[in-house]
Amino acid sequence: MSSGxxxxxxxxxxxxxxxxxxxxxxxxxxxxxxxxxxxxxxxAAALAPHTGNAQVVGVTxxxxxxxxxxxxxxxxxxxxxxxxxxVIAVDPSSPFSGGALLGDxxxxxxHATDPGVFIxxxxxxxxxxxxxxxxxxxxxxxxxxxxxxxxxETVGVGQSEVEVVALADTTLVLLAPGxxxxxxxxxxxxxxxxxxxxxxxxxxxxxxxTARDLKYMVSLGRRDRSGPSWRPPVVKTxxxxxxxxxxxxxxxxxxxxxxxxxxxxxxxxxxxxSAEIEAIAVERVRTRLGPAGHLAExxxxxxxxxxxxxxxxxxxxxxx
Amino acid sequence: MSSGxxxxxxxxxxxxxxxxxxxxxxxxxxxxxxxxxxxxxxxAAALAPHTGNAQVVGVTxxxxxxxxxxxxxxxxxxxxxxxxxxVIAVDPSSPFSGGALLGDxxxxxxHATDPGVFIxxxxxxxxxxxxxxxxxxxxxxxxxxxxxxxxxETVGVGQSEVEVVALADTTLVLLAPGxxxxxxxxxxxxxxxxxxxxxxxxxxxxxxxTARDLKYMVSLGRRDRSGPSWRPPVVKTxxxxxxxxxxxxxxxxxxxxxxxxxxxxxxxxxxxxSAEIEAIAVERVRTRLGPAGHLAExxxxxxxxxxxxxxxxxxxxxxx
Numbered sequence: 001m002s003s004g005x006x007x008x009x010x011x012x013x014x015x016x017x018x019x020x021x022x023x024x025x026x027x028x029x030x031x032x033x034x035x036x037x038x039x040x041x042x043x044a045a046a047l048a049p050h051t052g053n054a055q056v057v058g059v060t061x062x063x064x065x066x067x068x069x070x071x072x073x074x075x076x077x078x079x080x081x082x083x084x085x086x087v088i089a090v091d092p093s094s095p096f097s098g099g100a101l102l103g104d105x106x107x108x109x110x111h112a113t114d115p116g117v118f119i120x121x122x123x124x125x126x127x128x129x130x131x132x133x134x135x136x137x138x139x140x141x142x143x144x145x146x147x148x149x150x151x152x153e154t155v156g157v158g159q160s161e162v163e164v165v166a167l168a169d170t171t172l173v174l175l176a177p178g179x180x181x182x183x184x185x186x187x188x189x190x191x192x193x194x195x196x197x198x199x200x201x202x203x204x205x206x207x208x209x210t211a212r213d214l215k216y217m218v219s220l221g222r223r224d225r226s227g228p229s230w231r232p233p234v235v236k237t238x239x240x241x242x243x244x245x246x247x248x249x250x251x252x253x254x255x256x257x258x259x260x261x262x263x264x265x266x267x268x269x270x271x272x273x274s275a276e277i278e279a280i281a282v283e284r285v286r287t288r289l290g291p292a293g294h295l296a297e298x299x300x301x302x303x304x305x306x307x308x309x310x311x312x313x314x315x316x317x318x319x320x
Numbered sequence: 321m322s323s324g325x326x327x328x329x330x331x332x333x334x335x336x337x338x339x340x341x342x343x344x345x346x347x348x349x350x351x352x353x354x355x356x357x358x359x360x361x362x363x364a365a366a367l368a369p370h371t372g373n374a375q376v377v378g379v380t381x382x383x384x385x386x387x388x389x390x391x392x393x394x395x396x397x398x399x400x401x402x403x404x405x406x407v408i409a410v411d412p413s414s415p416f417s418g419g420a421l422l423g424d425x426x427x428x429x430x431h432a433t434d435p436g437v438f439i440x441x442x443x444x445x446x447x448x449x450x451x452x453x454x455x456x457x458x459x460x461x462x463x464x465x466x467x468x469x470x471x472x473e474t475v476g477v478g479q480s481e482v483e484v485v486a487l488a489d490t491t492l493v494l495l496a497p498g499x500x501x502x503x504x505x506x507x508x509x510x511x512x513x514x515x516x517x518x519x520x521x522x523x524x525x526x527x528x529x530t531a532r533d534l535k536y537m538v539s540l541g542r543r544d545r546s547g548p549s550w551r552p553p554v555v556k557t558x559x560x561x562x563x564x565x566x567x568x569x570x571x572x573x574x575x576x577x578x579x580x581x582x583x584x585x586x587x588x589x590x591x592x593x594s595a596e597i598e599a600i601a602v603e604r605v606r607t608r609l610g611p612a613g614h615l616a617e618x619x620x621x622x623x624x625x626x627x628x629x630x631x632x633x634x635x636x637x638x639x640x
Contacts, residue, residue, distance in 0.1 A: 044625035051622050136626070266620070273616040273626065278609065280630035285605050285638070289598065296593040300586070302371050305364035306456070306593065310600035318605070318638055 008042055015046045018145040026118055026145050033137040034122060044137065050144035052269075054086075057252055058164040059153040060193075061174030066200040070174060070239040070248075071153045075117055077245045083148040088138055089121040090154050090164070118147065133283065136167060136276045165193040166275050169268060170255045172248070174198045175214070177206035191217055194232045196251045202236035202244065211236055230258050289317050328362055335366045338465040341404075346438055346465050353457040354442060364457065370464035372589075374406075377572055378484035379473040380513075381494030386520040390494060390559040390568075391473045395437055397565045403468040408458055409441040410474050410484070438467065456487060456596045485513045486595050489588060490575045492568070494518045495534070497526035511537055514552045516571045522556035522564065531556055550578050609637050 017025035032043055059071050071087055078085045111117035122138060135152065142150045154164050165171050173194035197218075199211045214234045233251050237244035259265040292313055298304035304312075337345035352363055379391050391407055398405045431437035442454060455472065462470045474484050485491050493514035517538075519531045534554045553571050557564035579585040612633055618624035624632075 041625070041627040044627045048619070048625040049622045052620065140626075269620050270616050273619040273629075274612040276626045277612040277615055277619060277629040277633060278606070280626055281609055281612075281633045282602060282606050284630055284634060285609070286598070286602050289601055289605070292594040292597040292601075295597055296590050299368070299593040299597060300372065300589050302369045305361070305368040306460075306596045306600055307361040307364045309593075309597045310604055313597060313601045314604060 008046070011039060011042045011046045015043075015050070015144060018141065019050065021115055021146070023115065023118055026141060027120070029141045029145075030120055030122075030138045033141060034134050036133070040137070044140065047140045047144040050146075051140050052143065054139070054143035054147050054150045055252075055256065056139060056143075056150050056152060056167060056169045058168030058171040059151055059174065060164055060171065061198075065174040065176040066239045067153055067174055070172075070198065070200055070237065070245075071151050072111075073237075073239045073242045073245045074151060074248065075111060075119075076242065077249045078149050079111075079114065079116060081249075084116045084146060085149045085151065086118040086142040086145075086147040087120070087151045087153060088135060088142070089119070090135055090152060118142065118145075133279060135163075136272070136279075139167060166272060169259065169265060170195045170252050172196045172198050172252070174200050175210060176201045177204045177210045195230065195255050196248065197232055197234040198248055199234060199236045200239050203238050207236055228262060230255060230264075285318070289313055328366070331359060331362045331366045335363075335370070335464060338461065339370065341435055341466070343435065343438055346461060347440070349461045349465075350440055350442075350458045353461060354454050356454070360457070364460065367460045367464040370466075371460050372463065374459070374463035374467050374470045375572075375576065376459060376463075376470050376472060376487060376489045378488030378491040379471055379494065380484055380491065381518075385494040385496040386559045387473055387494055390492075390518065390520055390557065390565075391471050392431075393557075393559045393562045393565045394471060394568065395431060395439075396562065397569045398469050399431075399434065399436060401569075404436045404466060405469045405471065406438040406462040406465075406467040407440065407471045407473060408455060408462070409439070410455055410472060438462065438465075455483075456592070456599075459487065486592060489579065489585060490515045490572050492516045492518050492572070494520050495530060496521040497524045497530045515550065515575045516568065517552055517554040518568055519554060519556045520559050523558050527556055548582060550575060550582075550584075605638070609633055 014025050014029055018029055029043060029047075032039055057074075059067055059074070061067055068089075071089075075085045075087060111119065120138070122134060139150055139152070152164055152167055171193055173196070175197065177199065197214050199207055199214070201207070202211075211234045218232055218234070233254075235244060235247045235251055237248060239245065256265065259268065290313075292299075292309065295304065295309040295312055299306050299309050334345050334349055338349055349363060349367075352359055377394075379387055379394070381387055388409075391409075395405045395407060431439065440458070442458060459470055459472070472484055472487055491513050493516070495517065497519065517531075517534050519527055519534070521527070522531075531554045538552055538554070553574075555564060555567045555571055557568060559565065576585065579588065610633075612619075612629065615624065615629040615632055619626050619629050
């Protein structure tokens, strides 16, 4: 499927249709963004005036804790509030991407005929700068298209979690009893990134213990902070039966209010924009630097060290 | 512990002592590298003429497959051949690093008094460009210090695995029965990066099945390649009793011979040097670009898109 988008007029038309709630236009814009097409700067310019309204919520946690189920339950909860909701499922291990895949259709489930819901999975593996490049641009599309809430769900643990934090206004970290106790959480570095802890599958044995462990870890971690700081609440849920999801929605809203009252929301969005600009700039410069070429041969031969080679690469190609 | 290294003479002395086999000098050089100190270019220049001899072997796989045990068994096998062996254990999730830690002492185990063995754990989390920055420099230290074999062991799965490939001459991917069958391997992307598959804990049920699955996946994956290509062997081991380790050593040697015969070794080292130079150059440029500052405010306000902001950041700071 060729994009068929050639100029600023086409892009403006596409953005207009996306803002009118046409899912195909939204999907098309995300594809343009995801492919890193030449029209990307054009698309970004057309989106910019319409951005800044969506609430971005990150959903992360180890495999098996019930992220998809929780995300779906959250979508339902926000729909009951009359909000338009979009989901980006970021899968750093998958080479597949796009709205036409079986996975997305399965995920859509009961939202399939609801024009107020948009679900898209994004593969970031091997992509231009990975998550740090494509996902923020997809977020901008959904923001400009008028979605009130955008849920960014990660698959797997690790680097991607940290990057989600750079994107989200509020980050939910999901755990399940017996899978992630406090110490594991600390080890995985999720204590630092969580704004709200969700202990899912709370009907299972050990849920209370996991919740207690987390609260204790939170109290330890916050002890040495000066000034007012947000203390991540620990919410127990059974996502499969939507139990406790209302409390998650409340916790997200409380976190947002707290951030707004303490200047944190503006601060986070500034950091997000800075990271985005810097990532794009570095990527552009990387392209202009070009390959190391002959310099690599000199380094392999021991005639040049990589730092000296890097300086030569910069001075040769950026003409400083 | 302050470094106390101030000039080219000090660095040359340190490199000389490292080449004489003094472990403290090696450790000191790695610390200098790891801290990204101002002396880094000086250290790199002093190391360059002595590099290019070490054989670099990556050891990776999911948690619980027995990477540390296998690494220790490999160290023993290479020592029996009279080779000097170094280990870098890269832990992207740990904030701790350095030779004085309990972990390294435990790991040293029976090698603690052997001057032909050097073991160092490196924390890459939150480090300057992570693994892509510090680990290649530590490798150069060990290479210049005259270690014949450097084993780079990763902790955890994901991004770090892919980066190990960029470093290693040969990459071992470890699996254990019932933990990673063929499909899981394919999903984790490890089929593409493995030069040698090791099915560890082969005394457990399911080992033969795992090995068969892997061989089948390998045959599928290689079918569409043109030209000569290396077919990763599948070796069964019980690392705890050193069973099968000799075959792993043989497989590594055969892979090396194959690469040398097909020009792959030179090719890989060129790619490694290129990646290293480019990573350093990008990092240097990133520093010169500086923070997005006021541009981020314009992007948050919707007055500017991030691509236009990135161009302004570049033209403002790199004076092209």
